[in-house]
Every structure is written in structure tokens, then in C-alpha cells.
Amino acid sequence: MRALALALLLVAPLAQAGEIPAAERRSDTVTMSAELRAMQADDMANPASFWALDGQTLWDAKAGTSGKSCADCHGDAQASMKGVAARYPAFDGATGRVLDLEARINQCRTDRQGAPPLAMESRELLDLTTYVGLQSRGAPISSSDPRLAPAIETGRQLFSARQGQLNLSCAICHDDNWGRKLGGATVPQAHPTGYPIYRLEWQSVGSLQRRLRNCMVGMRAEPYPFGSDAYIALEAFLMFRAKGLPMETPAVRP
């Protein structure tokens, strides 16, 4: 009897380990306080609206040796950028690389506008990414390009690999223990539906890579350099894993 109870105890945590079943997949917006959810839903209250507004100004501003603005080539973002963020990271045929939205915007900056690239986490890059991302609000995440498969697979491996001094993997928290309490925080499922996000702890908007960096430092693992292929692979895997969930950019997080 005691042996059986012990055996059950040992088996129980393993039984729920693994990928989150589609029916249980959800954005962690639903687990936030009513106050934060209201802040996210109301553009007048969502602090990220300032970033989006500045992004709209940048969209119309001429830059670089081309003297062209984003709008000169892409027109009205509400039409041309609709649903775009919901399928990033995307495969770039010209370079054969997988690019996240930040890298794609920077590619247009350098190659089409003839302007210097914007630094990762710079205010301007966050402004533009928030503005472009906003045009996908409500669109289901839909990365279906088969050329993304190698990046998704790399991301999956990085997600399940143990790392850092604490020897944890992303999957241990986000696949096997979501909904539980890690100290004071509820472990989220970690779907990238709302990025860039306004995070109260940062008092700022930040990218998905910044969020991933935070988790790596928490595991006491050496974070990857901003813009690295490792982050882009993780982003591609997270988007694949969140397929079908609606985009919420810009989300608010504690």
C-alpha cells in the first residue's frame, strides 16, 4: 500500500509533463488581475499607446539616404501591415535567414531607406515594432512557412535543454508547471501573443528578446546576445507553440 502510494507520487508529476494540450492553451492575459486586464484593453490607459503613437510618427518620417519613409513604400500601415506580426519570425528569401519583426524592420531601415540600423531595445525600434505589431491585434498566430522548420526545431531544443546554475529548462516551468506559484508569481504558459509588451516592472515597453533574457538570467544562464539566431529560434518556436492564439500587441504585464 505504502509502495503503491509512493509509486503514484512519483508518477503523478510526470503524467502532466509535456506540451500543453491545444484545448488548454491560452494567453496569460487571462490570469492577470482585472485591473491590469482593463489597462491592457483600453488604449487610453495602456501605457504602450505612447510607443505606438511615436511609431506612427516614425512610419511617416523620411529617413536615410533614400529620403523615403516607411509609408512611401508601404502606404497605410493599417492595411499593409495587417496580420504581418502574427506570422513572424519569418523566412527571408533574399538572405536565406529567419528574421524576427525587429530584424525585418531594421532590414528595411538599412537596405531600403539607407539609414543606420536601430539598436535593439532602442526607443525607436520599440516604437516601430509596437506600431507594426498593433496592426495584427486580434489576428491568429499563423506561422505556416515550411522553411521555418529548422529554426522551430532549434528553438524547441533550446526550450527543453537544461541550463544555468539552477539547471532548469524553459519547459520545466512553462510546459510542466504553468499555473503553479513560483514564489509570488504564477508561472505563465509563455505565449508571445502581446509583444512588445509594457511591463510594470520595467516601467517601459520591451521586446520578446528582453523578456527571454530575463528568464535566462533568472535561471542563472548566460543570456544570448540581443539579435542572435538563438533568440530568433526561440521566438520562432514560441510562435509555433502558440499557433491559433490571437495577437494582443501591445500587452501589459506585471
Place this chain on the structure above:
Amino acid sequence: MGRLAIAWAAWILAISGAGAQEDAIPTSLTGAPGDAARGRAIVANRQVGLCLLCHNGPFPEERFQGDLAPDLTGVGARYTEGQLRLRIVDPARINPQTIMPAYGRTEGLNRVIGAFAGKPILNAEQIEDVVAYLTSLRAEKTP
């Protein structure tokens, strides 16, 4: 100096398994007993012990405790001192799939961030303090 050398010898013996029985590390890693009060502070500290990120326990003053792991209440009655020591130093020796970090192991880890590279999460003295504290947790939860 002499005391430190002995401590290190006991430490290396313990983590290399030579001093460990199957389910326990019976002898102190420092050769001396730990301090339970210091151990309690380590366990409760989110930057040092990190225990309450995953565990809860008899800490009425701590509002935020985890529920990824068993309640530590009464753990000193469930395990011997040596069993507790092994469960802190290297819990994977009992459960290879465990998510609990090995507080006294530095090998077999990947991408450890610079500031912590090559260092165990807790040193031998801190581990002894934690073991002394856990050993003192003999009272079961009052219903």
C-alpha cells in the same frame, strides 16, 4: 588553514560519492555541525537559498511561497540528517528527473552565467546550516 583543508577534503569526498551511502551523505561537509538559525535565513532568502520559490513551509512571515514542490513542514521527521544533506547537495542522485537544483554540484551544468560559473549555489558551510535547520523541522502541520 588546516580546518579549511579538512573541510575541503570532506566536501570533495562527499560530492564525489565516496562518503555517500546510497540514500544519504552521513557526515558533515565541513566537519562541524551547522547553525539552524542561519539555515532558516538562507532557506527564506530568495536570492541565496531560493527554496521558497518552489517550496512552502513554516514561514508565517513570508507571503509569497511556491507550490512547485512539497511543503517543508515536518521534513526533519521524514528524513535523517544524512538523507537531507544528500537531498540538498545533489537531489538528482535520488531522482534523476528532479527539477530541484543541486546546491553542491558544479559539474554537468550548461551556460552558467559568468558571475556564478564554477561555483555551487551554496557553499559547504551554508549547506550545513540549511541541513541543521531542516533537521529541526520535526513538527507536522497542525490541522
